[in-house]
Amino acid sequence: xxxxxxIVDDEDDVRAIATLGLQxxxxxxxxxxxxxxxxxxxxxxxQPDAIxxxxxxxxxxxxxxxxQLKQYPVTQSIPxxxxxxxxxxxxxxxxxxLEVAAVFTKPFRPLTLAQQIIDVLTWV
Amino acid sequence: MEMTVPxxxxxxxxxxxxxxxxxxxxxxDRGYKVRSVTKGSTGIRGAQTMxxxxxxxxxxxxxxxxxxxxxxxxxxxxxxxxxxxFISALETVSDKVKAxxxxxxDYITKPFQIEEVxxxxxxxxxxxxxxxxxxxxxxxxxxxxxxxKHAEExxxxxxxxxxxxxxxVTIPEGRFIEVNFSFLSMSGYTLDAVIGYSIxxxxxxxxxxxxxxxxxTNEPIHNLEFELLTRSGSVKSILLSLDxxxxxxxxxxxxxxxxxxxxxxxxxxxxxLVSHELRTPLTSMMGSLDLLSTGQLGSxxxxxxxxLNIGVKNAERLIRLINDILDLERIRSGKITMSxxxxxxxxxxxxxxxxxxxxxxxxxxxxxxxxxxxxxxxxPDRIVQTLTNLLSNAIKFSxxxxxxxxHAQPLTLNNRxxxxxxxxxxxxxxxxxxxxxxxxxxxxxxxxxxxxxxxxTGLGLAICRNIVEQHHGKIWAESMISKGSTFHIExxxxxxxx
Numbered sequence: 001x002x003x004x005x006x007i008v009d010d011e012d013d014v015r016a017i018a019t020l021g022l023q024x025x026x027x028x029x030x031x032x033x034x035x036x037x038x039x040x041x042x043x044x045x046x047q048p049d050a051i052x053x054x055x056x057x058x059x060x061x062x063x064x065x066x067x068q069l070k071q072y073p074v075t076q077s078i079p080x081x082x083x084x085x086x087x088x089x090x091x092x093x094x095x096x097x098l099e100v101a102a103v104f105t106k107p108f109r110p111l112t113l114a115q116q117i118i119d120v121l122t123w124v
Numbered sequence: 125m126e127m128t129v130p131x132x133x134x135x136x137x138x139x140x141x142x143x144x145x146x147x148x149x150x151x152x153d154r155g156y157k158v159r160s161v162t163k164g165s166t167g168i169r170g171a172q173t174m175x176x177x178x179x180x181x182x183x184x185x186x187x188x189x190x191x192x193x194x195x196x197x198x199x200x201x202x203x204x205x206x207x208x209x210f211i212s213a214l215e216t217v218s219d220k221v222k223a224x225x226x227x228x229x230d231y232i233t234k235p236f237q238i239e240e241v242x243x244x245x246x247x248x249x250x251x252x253x254x255x256x257x258x259x260x261x262x263x264x265x266x267x268x269x270x271x272x273k274h275a276e277e278x279x280x281x282x283x284x285x286x287x288x289x290x291x292x293v294t295i296p297e298g299r300f301i302e303v304n305f306s307f308l309s310m311s312g313y314t315l316d317a318v319i320g321y322s323i324x325x326x327x328x329x330x331x332x333x334x335x336x337x338x339x340x341t342n343e344p345i346h347n348l349e350f351e352l353l354t355r356s357g358s359v360k361s362i363l364l365s366l367d368x369x370x371x372x373x374x375x376x377x378x379x380x381x382x383x384x385x386x387x388x389x390x391x392x393x394x395x396x397l398v399s400h401e402l403r404t405p406l407t408s409m410m411g412s413l414d415l416l417s418t419g420q421l422g423s424x425x426x427x428x429x430x431x432l433n434i435g436v437k438n439a440e441r442l443i444r445l446i447n448d449i450l451d452l453e454r455i456r457s458g459k460i461t462m463s464x465x466x467x468x469x470x471x472x473x474x475x476x477x478x479x480x481x482x483x484x485x486x487x488x489x490x491x492x493x494x495x496x497x498x499x500x501x502x503x504p505d506r507i508v509q510t511l512t513n514l515l516s517n518a519i520k521f522s523x524x525x526x527x528x529x530x531h532a533q534p535l536t537l538n539n540r541x542x543x544x545x546x547x548x549x550x551x552x553x554x555x556x557x558x559x560x561x562x563x564x565x566x567x568x569x570x571x572x573x574x575x576x577x578x579x580x581t582g583l584g585l586a587i588c589r590n591i592v593e594q595h596h597g598k599i600w601a602e603s604m605i606s607k608g609s610t611f612h613i614e615x616x617x618x619x620x621x622x
């Protein structure tokens with residue numbers, strides 16, 4: 001089934017790579033936002049199937065963005081996957097308190113990104 | 125003509141000119157320099173102006189008698205110490221006592237025997253000379269003591285107030301006999317809690333055991349990095365230098381430390397920041413190469429594909445390196461705590477073997493694991509990481525067809541199984557004896573080209589050591605050149621979490 005994914009990341013190149021990966025790897029539709037605020041607006045408007053959210057961003061970081069997404073009725077049920085370059089796999093426990101579906105570490109492999117999302121969100 | 129130095133200067137005070145002349149000529153004949161006066165007051169003035177070595181004093185004189193003259197002389201600093209011998213016709217005991225009370229050193233009764241007078245003069249001159257000698261020696265000694273005390277105070281102050289922590293310990297026990305204020309404030313201990321105790325007794329951290337064994341080698345140490353566990357439980361990074369000093373014929377170790385905790389913190393912070401900043405561009409780089417290699421963006425020539433593979437391989441190596449640096453830094457700084465739980469060692473050994481099987485197959489290495497089913501209280505992920513790392517090293521440094529073996533054995537203490545030893549043995553080229561310790565430090569490889577050829581980061585064993593130490597265990601290696609190496613890990617089975 002064709003999915004629609006929103007990628008929120010302040011790095012242009014990372015957005016481009018993830019977009020290509022999801023398009024080429026699974027044929028999904030991809031929406032992008034370069035800041036938390038933009039991401040929230042797009043999520044509210046398009047209701048994507050999932051959001052890939054970068055943790056470290058200027059102004060509004062991943063945590064703050066997540067908090068707001070979970071406050072609005074129109075966005076609160078969209079699954080969010082955090083992406084971070086600062087963390088090791090072993091530290092995923094520290095995100096247990098956050099309402100996220102999963103935490104992906106950077107660098108990620110673009111071609112397997114779609115499969116990773118399918119796995120953690122248990123999409124059939 | 126030979127100059128004769130007068131033996132001594134003698135002042136004779138007597139109101140009888142005959143006596144005076146007799147004594148004068150008699151003493152002059154013996155080589156003494158003689159001054160003779162007939163009045164007490166003249167004698168006192170003469171003695172004050174130029175103090176003689178000895179005074180012969182008549183008791184019975186008009187105006188001022190001998191006792192009075194003596195008292196005057198004894199009251200004056202300039203003449204106090206001159207020995208005075210009384211000469212008198214009076215010979216009752218009370219006369220003599222009076223003479224001694226007045227301060228005389230001797231008493232001769234008239235008529236006198238020349239030889240007796242001379243003998244007594246000689247005796248008192250010798251006594252006086254010895255007294256003077258004693259006094260000057262005493263003064264010299266006092267001066268020396270003052271100087272020594274001064275020097276000692278100076279060095280004691282340097283020791284006490286040195287901004288660098290200093291300690292003096294016995295060899296080989298490592299018992300503290302002297303420490304300074306800086307040492308106490310760094311370690312958090314009081315003087316009483318340190319002096320007389322050994323390094324092992326004070327629990328100064330996991331580096332203590334290795335340090336004690338180096339103390340016994342009798343070699344000086346320069347800038348050894350030591351993680352000091354303070355009284356409060358915090359860990360400080362220090363650089364430790366040691367040399368031997370001799371105190372009262374005994375040899376001790378003089379240790380001087382340098383607290384580099386803050387420097388290390390900044391260094392670690394920097395590593396963490398750099399790692400993050402490196403990962404972001406690497407994400408794009410890796411991703412681009414991956415997408416290119418699918419062929420969906422246009423097909424590449426064979427050479428183009430080869431170049432792309434080189435790019436992918438090296439990007440992967442860079443990622444491994446950054447991951448290892450970050451991993452090590454976080455374990456070391458305690459940011460990652462071990463998530464300990466009850467686990468079966470056999471399963472962990474099997475899991476590590478499974479992970480490394482394909483690498484072993486590629487290198488045509490036979491991987492033999494003998495899993496030991498024993499319950500362990502540990503962080504399973506971290507133990508598997510450690511075993512995987514050791515297996516990976518063993519495979520990397522083995523030739524094709526060689527065997528890499530992993531086995532474990534329980535260790536008992538007081539009839540109770542208290543710990544387990546896991547050993548990974550290879551048949552590789554071996555590790556020189558002088559590097560068996562240093563390979564557990566960061567970026568210490570036996571051969572500098574290993575990182576490039578074998579794809580290692582130089583951090584694997586440092587990570588292993590940190591993980592094992594976080595489990596209160598130990599890790600070490602044994603090796604024989606061109607025969608192979610064995611890496612051992614010893615883990616306590618059940619330790620209380622700190």
